[in-house]
Amino acid sequence: MSDAFRRRAVLILPFAWLLLFFLAPFFIVLKISVAESAIGVPPYTPLILVDAGGWHLHLSLGSYDFLISDSLYLRAYLDALKFAAVSTLACLLLGYPLAYGIVRAPQRWRGALLLVVILPFWTSFLIRVYAWIGLLKGNGLINNTLLTLGVIDQPLTLLNNAFAVYVGIVYSYLPFMVLPLYAQLEKLDPTLLEAAADLGCRPSQAFARVTLPLSLPGIAAGALLVFIPAVGEFVIPDLLGGPDTLMIGKVLWDEFFTNRDWPVASAVAIAMLLVLILPMALIRRLLQEEAA
């Protein structure tokens, strides 16, 4: 067997994986999105109709038309983007010092500190989000503590609003920000900071001129890892956000399971994918320019 063949053989596995578990479902969803809703199993019209006249391709852009005409969808998209963007920023502001602190901690502490960051993954995501209900609700831990301490005399509304959604997303996705940042900052040669100090930089200036620019790839990776899943997040807005929080993931869920309108739900999914590919492509471009 030649080396070239072997090299190709190694590539077959990931490609087959992507084809099977990403592209195939994508095309199925794409197909459903251009069908029309129907009563039956499955609840949409087939792509190819076979009748006396032969084969007909049955394509309908009705679901997309519906997405555009009903402002609810646009609002849900924009809200989802806003939730994701603000949460990503919050994760960055919390995660950067955290990652920096871990990198700067004595060697023997680092492993333990990283473990603490990853620890929440040992419990089910769903259970952790439920736990936040217990913390945030009217007679939950936070309100009760504040009432007992006399800081407030009326329970604060912490649950079923945007605040709760932010808390949930930032809490859940923070490790995805911390880990790539940690990996990036750990590579930073401390001699560079000494050189910056030697050339006249106070510690804060050395951070701005050396550490921060050199950690941009980690920031980008962390931001993508938080932003992308946060846009499509369904569980957190559903459990913590209450009925008034509109995020596109939740709308999608409602279309599928409440309205049983599979074509519209699929169109929502396809549109969401497009919304997400755009920022990814942009960041990739920026990073490549940075590297060049």
Added chain:
Amino acid sequence: MGFRGVVGVSSLLSAHLRIEGVVKRFAPGTAAAVDGVSLDIAAGEFFALLGPSGCGKTTLLRMLAGLERPDAGRILIDGRDMADVPPYRRPVNMMFQSYALFPHMTVAENVGFGLRQDGLPKAKRSARVAAMLDLVKLGALAHRKPQQLSGGERQRVALARALAQEPKLVLLDEPLAALDRKLREETRFELVRIQQRIGITFLMVTHDQEEAMSMASRIAVMAAGRVVQLGTPEDIYENPASRFVADFIGGVNLFEGEVVARESGRLLVAIGEIGATLAARDRPLASGAAVTLALRPEKVVLDPPPSLVNRLEGVIRAVAYRGEASTVEVELARGKLLRVSVTNSALLIRAHRVGDHVAVGWDPAAVVVLEQ
């Protein structure tokens, strides 16, 4: 002023550095990395701290840059105590052993880094950066990133960056260690030329005795955190103060002996090892004192003229050809080996071969007496 426009020697720019009893201990209870070092380095001097790795020379350099704090002692630059001056306020720039170039910046941005920090306007800044890059002959590469440069080019960027802010004192941490041999030798002259041109005080740390001797005007030899000898390269090479210095600086033959007499400006020393009495430079030592004699290989002559009083017979055991010279190993009485360095023109004429019987000799003035 300075080399902003014309690059000229100006001792006004350079600093007088005084180090007084500096001590640094990294952990309590351990041996001090730097153990009471005092030095006085004149403005405009090219000074070298020379020593094996772990002798504390780099720690001392880092304390001068402000990157480490001394536990005791004072560092004065132009009379000003640096104790509470942070690294970003010291009139000192350092060239790091790894160069520590900023990978996200171009060569020009690296060189201009400190100037930007000083708030120099852009036009002045780029003029200075251009002058610095000219000085190190890197003008054509101003817009490259450090990763796109060769090792020698990176070294010159690091030097230009360390000089750009017009420091009074430049610290060089093993400036040539990362270069290959040929480039290292060329760069030695280059560094000395640049230092002489701009007249700034250079303080270099190195473990390479050849490097220190060929570049520095004065050398402090360090061992175990202390300065064991201070002097010009000639001083240190010709008159090593201890066995350690004699052995560390260049090749040397060492003999253990005992003073038998002092006569007519010479010391007579009995060397049991080879069963002979050698004449050496006079030192006020009494008979019976135990001494070590140090003899440089190039001071030994093969087939000596009869006028030399120190004469021994031996057999050639090995000849190592080194290009411009060869090292000949001569076995003396009782298996004691004596290394002799012979220039190859001399060697060829006499055509010495392994196994040949040969006479060796040297002048009494070539033998350095080290007290034990």
